[in-house]
Amino acid sequence: MRVVGGVTLVALAAGLVMAFGVAPREMTQGNVQRIMYLHVPSVWVAYLAFAVVLVASIVYLARGLEGADRLAHASAEVGVLFTGLTIATGSIWGKPTWGIWWTWDARLTSVSILFVMYLGYLLLRGMIEDPDQGARYAAVVGIVAAFNIPLVHFSVYWWRTLHQPPSLMKPGPGTMPGVIVAALMVNFVAFSLLYVYFVAKRVRLLRRESEAAA
Amino acid sequence: MVWKDLLVERRSKETLNALFFFALLLLFVFQFAVGPDRERLAGTLPGLLWLGFILTGLLGLGRTFVVERENDCWEALRLAPGDKSAIYVGKLAGNLLLMLVVEAILVALFGIFFNLDLAGVLPALAVVIGLGTVAFAAVGTLFAAMTSQVRARELLFPVLLLPVQAPVLLATVKATEAVLLGEPLGSVAHWLKLLAAADVIFVAVGVLTFDFVLEG
Amino acid sequence: MPDNWGFVLAAYGLAAVVLVAYWRRLVRRERALPGQSSRSTARRP
Numbered sequence: 001m002r003v004v005g006g007v008t009l010v011a012l013a014a015g016l017v018m019a020f021g022v023a024p025r026e027m028t029q030g031n032v033q034r035i036m037y038l039h040v041p042s043v044w045v046a047y048l049a050f051a052v053v054l055v056a057s058i059v060y061l062a063r064g065l066e067g068a069d070r071l072a073h074a075s076a077e078v079g080v081l082f083t084g085l086t087i088a089t090g091s092i093w094g095k096p097t098w099g100i101w102w103t104w105d106a107r108l109t110s111v112s113i114l115f116v117m118y119l120g121y122l123l124l125r126g127m128i129e130d131p132d133q134g135a136r137y138a139a140v141v142g143i144v145a146a147f148n149i150p151l152v153h154f155s156v157y158w159w160r161t162l163h164q165p166p167s168l169m170k171p172g173p174g175t176m177p178g179v180i181v182a183a184l185m186v187n188f189v190a191f192s193l194l195y196v197y198f199v200a201k202r203v204r205l206l207r208r209e210s211e212a213a214a
Numbered sequence: 215m216v217w218k219d220l221l222v223e224r225r226s227k228e229t230l231n232a233l234f235f236f237a238l239l240l241l242f243v244f245q246f247a248v249g250p251d252r253e254r255l256a257g258t259l260p261g262l263l264w265l266g267f268i269l270t271g272l273l274g275l276g277r278t279f280v281v282e283r284e285n286d287c288w289e290a291l292r293l294a295p296g297d298k299s300a301i302y303v304g305k306l307a308g309n310l311l312l313m314l315v316v317e318a319i320l321v322a323l324f325g326i327f328f329n330l331d332l333a334g335v336l337p338a339l340a341v342v343i344g345l346g347t348v349a350f351a352a353v354g355t356l357f358a359a360m361t362s363q364v365r366a367r368e369l370l371f372p373v374l375l376l377p378v379q380a381p382v383l384l385a386t387v388k389a390t391e392a393v394l395l396g397e398p399l400g401s402v403a404h405w406l407k408l409l410a411a412a413d414v415i416f417v418a419v420g421v422l423t424f425d426f427v428l429e430g
Numbered sequence: 431m432p433d434n435w436g437f438v439l440a441a442y443g444l445a446a447v448v449l450v451a452y453w454r455r456l457v458r459r460e461r462a463l464p465g466q467s468s469r470s471t472a473r474r475p
Binding site for chain 1: 434435437438440441442444445448449452453456459460463464
């Protein structure tokens with residue numbers, strides 16, 4: 001665990017170096033564009049987290065393994081964390097860039113729906129007393145939510161592009177130079193490691209809590 | 215399963231009256247909220263219609279399994295022989311019927327109160343409403359089963375259902391908008407395909423997972 | 431175009447605060463469990 005934690009910290013540090021030291025100052029937006037190295041990896045990790053929730057939920061329903069349930073729970077919690085971060089950083093990025101704190105563009109809208117869906121997942125878990133039942137119900141919601149993600153993507157994308165001028169789409173580098181891609185990748189790896197670390201810690205906490213209650 | 219359906223039908227008639235009055239009340243509220251400004255009203259009509267469907271649907275579906283829970287019929291459902299997903303399909307069919315009836319009434323009331331000419335667009339509208347309602351009822355029935363035993367079910371049910379319905383709502387409102395303007399269904403084919411996909415996905419997930427919901 | 435370093439700091443700062451807070455919450459809850467206080471840092475992962 002400590003090894004993973006240590007490696008994570010190193011990776012995060014590397015990510016910061018890439019984001020601020022190596023990556024160039026973006027031409028149209030200025031340095032505020034560096035928030036992208038925080039915002040985009042966050043959303044990638046969120047999707048990763050929810051994919052894990054889907055798989056763990058299916059495994060739990062199919063096999064009844066408590067470890068799968070703990071994994072689903074932990075991953076959903078960390079996923080919601082990163083989703084919230086995505087929204088917040090997106091908003092902070094948007095204010096100087098577009099002048100507004102919020103806009104219903106494709107990404108922010110999709111991510112908001114994601115956020116509320118999995119927040120509901122966590123709420124459900126909190127409200128059912130029987131742990132077995134809570135685990136089962138949460139798994140069902142986790143599966144429904146995951147299958148809803150492509151529906152959300154298509155509907156929001158069509159909603160925003162078929163009737164709105166493209167200038168409302170989130171501005172980002174069109175064809176990204178290699179350095180920016182590299183910085184993005186490093187940060188993505190760093191955030192993924194952070195995800196693994198958090199989920200591992202959370203799962204361990206869940207396991208120990210259930211052992212203590214037994 | 216016929217017995218299940220009959221049970222559903224009988225209960226539906228009680229709720230139908232209450233939902234009808236609720237729909238009527240919604241119409242009044244919409245009229246006061248948006249009515250005076252004719253321009254704004256025309257633009258928001260598709261949204262208001264679906265808002266009406268959803269609000270009445272939340273009320274109607276939220277109570278789907280409450281009767282069973284209250285009367286201790288839950289155990290009977292669990293122990294009934296045969297495929298549990300048949301119960302889901304039965305409930306879904308009943309809920310679907312209930313919602314479609316309420317929606318038909320709402321459409322008629324909308325037509326009357328907001329002076330709409332619906333004659334030509336009715337078939338197309340029916341298609342859109344049908345597709346959208348199946349998605350709503352599919353997830354709604356599943357979630358209603360789960361929330362029926364939670365104390366704060368009136369809160370948890372919409373909280374779980376509404377985010378999942380967001381894309382379906384987008385699709386139905388956009389499609390309804392086009393249909394009410396007299397455009398052919400082909401112009402919103404992508405929305406309809408999305409709705410059809412949602413229907414298939416949600417019903418499939420419902421059928422496959424209902425066993426696990428019923429266990430509790 | 432101004433650099434808006436304030437916003438950059440706000441975003442990264444917020445992220446740092448949130449992530450560290452979550453980490454501390456996990457650590458705190460784990461320490462609160464019975465039988466944990468005797469465990470030292472020399473635990474196998």
